[in-house]
Amino acid sequence: MARLSNQLIVGVLGAFLIFYTFVYNIEPKIIYINTDGEPIDYSALAPLQKEQQWKTQQRENATFVSLARNSEMYQLVESIRRVEDRFNRKFHYDWVFLNDEPFSDEFKALTSSIVSGTAKYGLIPKEHWGYPDYIDQKKAKASRDKMKADNIIYGESESYRHMCRFESGFFFNHPLMLDYEWYWRVEPDVHIYCDVDYDLFKYMRENNKTYGFAISIHEFVKTIPTLWDTTKKFVEENPEVIAENNLIDFVSNDGGKSYNLCHFWSNFEIANMNFWRSDTYQKYFDYLDRSGGFFYERWGDAPVHSIAASLFLPKDQIHYFDDIGYRHGVYAQCPLNADLRYKNKCHCKPEDDFTFRGYSCGKQYFAAQGLVKPQEWVDYQ
């Protein structure tokens, strides 16, 4: 052992080199742990869950957005809690809050503690929440007085009109929103009844969808007497805005002569803001805005968005979310198929589903899209 031979040295070093190379290339043992500290057993998971659970989450450039007053804090927080519990705690998307007045410290402290992404607070500039100079305020007041006398809901409200105009034409250009491409709108008194285990924003992007909704409904005609005629004039002057294979049959039963009052209920929207930011939509909104209908009538952002989406988009870019179990106020969407409800852990009552009932526009939507209604629909009319 006195003299180490060259061969011994070469052998030892060679062995180390070979062995080290093998070991270095062995993957570290990765144990996937869920939040209960339990190892995740992959053989038991469905492929989608597997994908979600092991891949580094690649989120879309998306945010939640809520327009809110300080006084609505607790009602909005209940909505946020429900959306977090059913969806966002898995994905941690940001949440933008917008207000025409500054948010209170309490509002910010409470909402930021509940939101699982980053919470951001924005003030709406006065030019987006007030009367433009081309509006005759006397005429606007006369209209409000008449609507109040006619008992039209929100008919006497100035702030409601500012809200509708803001949601129609400005929210997507707020500085805080410019950071994002997609949004999901959430309001007070919003319920989600099913577990949503897939990324809805990702679904929209991967399937080339631009506008998604949960509930459709007829509008009160007295709030929008001249909206359709104004739209028709805009289209006459700008015929190139009409998309091929659009969804005009959702909003008109006579090929566009008249409006059938159908619209997507905008308290739930998941959509791509590139559409609202497009020349087409911006021109349309400006045209509506200058006609004064937001103030001389009571045009809602819901029919405005819906008409634009139905005319200016190919219809396959519009998506109906039938698996979320959404409720706002008295109207709800609930999966009608029992097995689907159990699979998605939906705790809504199928009897509450509004989709195919008279005042809804679900039947018009399915017909316009050429979709087959779920077989259970006849029982929920």
Next chain:
Amino acid sequence: MARLSNQLIVGVLGAFLIFYTFVYNIEPKIIYINTDGEPIDYSALAPLQKEQQWKTQQRENATFVSLARNSEMYQLVESIRRVEDRFNRKFHYDWVFLNDEPFSDEFKALTSSIVSGTAKYGLIPKEHWGYPDYIDQKKAKASRDKMKADNIIYGESESYRHMCRFESGFFFNHPLMLDYEWYWRVEPDVHIYCDVDYDLFKYMRENNKTYGFAISIHEFVKTIPTLWDTTKKFVEENPEVIAENNLIDFVSNDGGKSYNLCHFWSNFEIANMNFWRSDTYQKYFDYLDRSGGFFYERWGDAPVHSIAASLFLPKDQIHYFDDIGYRHGVYAQCPLNADLRYKNKCHCKPEDDFTFRGYSCGKQYFAAQGLVKPQEWVDYQ
């Protein structure tokens, strides 16, 4: 290279042996991944979360329990959803459902899809939901008629009395419950407003607690005219049941002469069933039962449980959960301290807290326990 020398072979083998020994003893690099696919950074976690996240969950021998009718399915499921979202999805405790009638398939399918532990369904035997032969049913009916005339809530209901008697003396001996030591009772219209990130059952055991509550309140005296006198007679005959350092000052302002109507609101209880199964409590319940007060009056399980806990347990075994944010019906508990609310992600309104208001028994409880009220209590009276 024609002939490998012995030294070369020894060198190579020796190197492999040494290297292998080192490598074998190196811990595999373990990466802990949460359900979002993000590596868990331990340095950032608080000790309690760390403990939960990496340790294999050691659950207590505990279950949720809900007494329910098929007709209450959706209301109960909303409660279950809230308890799951705020607590049980982290711990996966079982859920026992009990009914005096068989559960429908729909009830079982929906609840088992929502519960994150194992759901079990039990039928209550008729001897625990009916009239014992020692009850004079004519006398019982006369009492119900009088209470109905006096407008006492549930005064005319037979099933309400069966429910109170069952919850007082039998639920903890139902075959499905015998598998467990601890329970947390949940009813329809139950809300939890705060995130509960620690195991409440484990907390009870580690801190030697037997009975836990969230809300205390005064009873309607007309429902329990002779409950206290009957209790006193029982105690006279069985003086050994009185515990040292008990909580008699919670239920009596005069050292036990009369009952002050204070009790723990039993729609929320986290407790150890060994107490209800003990000789002392079984004897007490049997004594009450044979006196007929469940039927000739309208004795609730809440005052029965509360009196037993206050007299037969050392007071330090009773625990007030002040950090859950609990609501049932019109009464709620909400942490009064703002920082605590944000830290625990509570979305309740502190103004809704009932603890120190007149009809509650919170002040009596704090006094009897020698606890210091939170400094904010004066603002919420």
